[in-house]
Amino acid sequence: MKLRRAWWRALIVLVFLGATGVGRAATSALRVTLVAPDRAAASELAALHSALISGFGFETVTAGASTAGAAPLAGALAATDVAVFVHGPGALDPAEAQAVRAFLAAGRGCVVLGGAGRAWPTEPDFETQVLGARAGGAFADGAALTLINLFPHPIFGGIPQFDTELRIPLFTSLAEDVQMIMEGTVGEATAPLAWVRRRAGGRLVHLVPAEARLFRDPTYQRLVAQAALWAAGRPIPAARPAVQRTFMPEATPGSFAITLPNGPGLCLDPVRGGVNYVWEGDFVDLRPRWITKEGAPARIFGEVFYREKAWQPLRAGAPGNPPDFQFRGYVLRDGVPEFHYVIGGRDVFETFASGRQPGDLLRRFRVGPGTAPLWLNLEPQTDAEVVVSGLERDGARAVFAVPAGGEFTLEIRRRKGLIP
């Protein structure tokens, strides 16, 4: 029974996706629908609407309820990659309400600007079910923010800082799967200003600040554009890998949390000398480490699909030789880190990139000259396969034996396929 229901649901989604053209080539223009709750809000969106077209090349329409005088909502939603709800759709007739509900259930890209339950009268559980939070009054009684902190996330690619003097609504009771990406502070108190969430198989972004003045702000326009790209699963051109040394679970203190703009995330342990694990998803939540005195390890969002534990998988001379690994730091080349190790006296440089599929990890090694061959000990994986290139594979081992140096790669491919 359950199986039949799942199959039926999958069929509906497939039909819907087929009808809407989701899955079009990532190079095609992103189709964005701005949804305003009323005519006044729709007019406030003009600058944002224009910027998404002229600045980012999106196919953009502003739609709304039949009472809002904008483009028909149901049709626009059916043909869009990402919907950007400004506060919410407002009062809807039953057909429009059904279209919005179908859109949210289909796991399509969704960006909400200044989400408010009152703007979703036909979805009474919008805040808890969709946003994953509860709104309640103004943060710090409307006092000006003393800090605005952007956490590492592709959405902020090329945006060093976002600023606003606006009164900030306070959201609390964030759901477990909500990942905060922007935080505001007044004195001792903090409040979420933006977060991302993966729900119903799709991606959701919520930017709490949302007022007419911001819609004309180029930084905010870029923020919305990049939020739309991320929600659609499209690459963000300005995004760079996020790199943070911190206290990671199941890793030596001071390991690196690294996420690539299109995934995955990985934990590089400079003491053990390898990638302890790879997860599918976004950057880690560092607040457990930062907020308290006895900070807990960073929190990982997403499923881990690759692990290795043996001490120093890359060894010089022979695969069983004693570990001899020195971490020498890293260089950022256009924001992409290249890590430097010395293994048995031989210089080794490593960079990370997305693999064949965006959620896969490509480890690219550059090896300096040296007579000692480099042996790679591979650990069996259940959720990933490891494809080596430029190495001579020998069962669970592989060797690089080029005295002049050269390159080899390891691609860690997830077996289960991607989480959208």
Add this chain to the structure above:
Amino acid sequence: MSASMIWIRMRLHVALAVLLLAGTSALAQAVRLSGVVRDADTGTPLRNAQVKLEGAALAGRENSQAIARVNAQGAYRLEVPPGEYQLWVLAPDYEEVGTRWVVAPGQPVERDFELGKLSGAGVYKVETLPLPRAMIPEVSGVAFTPQGTLVVTNRRGEVWMRNAAGDWRRFATGLYEGFGLVAPGEAEVLVIQRPELTRLRDSDGDGIADRYETVADQWGITGNYHEFTYGLARDGKGNVYFGSGMVSYGRGREIPWARGELQAAQYHPWTGPGNVPDGHRSVAPLQGWMFQVSAAGRFTPFAFGFRQPLGVGVSPDDELFVSDVSGAWVPTSTLMHVERDGFYGHPDPLKWHPDYKDRKLSVDELRALRRPPTVYLPRGLMGTSPGQPVWDTTGGRFGPYAGQIFLGDVTPLLMRVDLEKVAGVYQGAAFPFLRGGGLRLGGMHNAFGPDGALYVAQTVRGWMSTEGNEGLQRVVWSGETPVDLLHVKLTARGFALRYTTPMNVSMGDASQYQVKRFLYNYHPLDGSLRVSETDVPVTRVQASADGLGVEVELLELQPGFVYELNVGRKVLSRTGRPLANAIAYYTANRLLSGETKPGPSRLQAAAAQVARPPDARRGEEIFRLNCVACHMPDGKGSKQIGTPDYTAAESPLKKPDHELLAIIAGGKNQMPAFGNVLPAQSIADVLAYLRKAFQPPGARPAP
């Protein structure tokens, strides 16, 4: 067993007894203390005062202290066991109250305090620097490039630079809790992060670091929350210095993923009762060591025996100074001149020393090996966790203190240290410098800027309320000469004081100088109370004609003590202004002769005068406060502790008075000397009580 071991064990047993009392009947009898702290002039309640008590009865608590912050109405409330305490009432911008408080069992006590305003306001101004809204203001390190660019790091792992126009840019990100830095150039910053010393370079000239080079990471780490790496200071040869603190073992997280082989067992195991009083432990390799990295990148474990070497500084003469934080084996916070291969007190780091790791040195051997602190920073007025020492090299742009040391604290305090070499070794005086004026908490890293101001990096995140207590401030001199004690130097018979400005005739009045001295115990308990504290009579004062200098001669000058000098209120500048700070603490490790061991004391003899007949009733109170923990309320003593049964046939009370008085005053076996703690009259009163309450019938003392 050595005398030191006996002493240690005795302390432990006292602690046990106190803890037991605290945990049982005494806790039930805890006395509530309450009251209001007010401005002495206006009567207005002070909203940011704290009341601090420390005493043996609080041995089970951190630093043997109980601290209460007043509420919005200036009211405080504390509950402590009966006992004898050192009391401090402190508030920014106000003079402290520091006194003894004997808390008797029974009814709650209400006691209000009035604090007078500190003088000297306005001579030094504290300014808060605006920071970019994108910078989490947990500023944990500050430095200047040779060109004068301000560089800071923060706990969130960023490095920021501010150019001459005041524009900030984020130079680096992604570090694991930046904590101290030096900036050799506009494109190069050396920064401490928890796991390593890192060199950041901007190699492409875009103003942003693109190279993060690991310079040193040869010590162990476990992930414990208290596992800080401290620094950074650089000498004229390009050597940099930093240190590794110990973990707070058993508190917080230790994870199986560690760098280095772990050794959790203590080097000098705790043999006392209950839990280890101070859990700080060198668990991973080289924790509790200072390190040197040469300009060529050579890593050298430099010195050892540090608990939490929070402040690291290099003098203009390229000498290393380090502050350490009060706890086990560090009786109160200290500033130390650190030399290569020196041992500075905490035994646990000896685990990693090739010569000592297997020797298990005794306490006597540790004491002999230990280099005493250059300057003690006495608890109470002189903060709790001292920060980075920096030298006034501003050429007079920071006032008259050229060449002296300034260091901050986790509390809102700046301290000043005036060193001298005595018999070839540094020692000197510590002074409170700035208490208030808007100075915030958490100022553990400092740097003098090209403008002559002292910049203070501040963060307390996770440790206390952060509101308004993070960021970056600078202390600017107004140009007006402060009225202050400029120098306190040791002489053959006392101290030579020098003021910053000519003082009035009262500076030559001996009654205006009060001096006391005390010791600290070097032991595994969590810090030490003052012991053998006694007044030292001032016998002669000779003021210089220019009104700047005064020679203060003492009845007795002994090495090994900390001397507390207080200047009276009548000593004013010739323009009528009072002293901004009238107190100094001089650590007299040695005399001008080079003597380091105290000789026979005339002060004990002077104290041995009994003015009235002994009073057993008063003696009972003294016994209860000072003796009952070991001798028990019924006088039967304790075999476990090793105290005798006064009521037994072989009672020590069979001894004559003069012998018993000498034992109480001078100590015997495990019992400490009370001669410098209790006046002779009190000792006589106690003996009267012992005889009245416990002397067995027929046990007449021998003549």
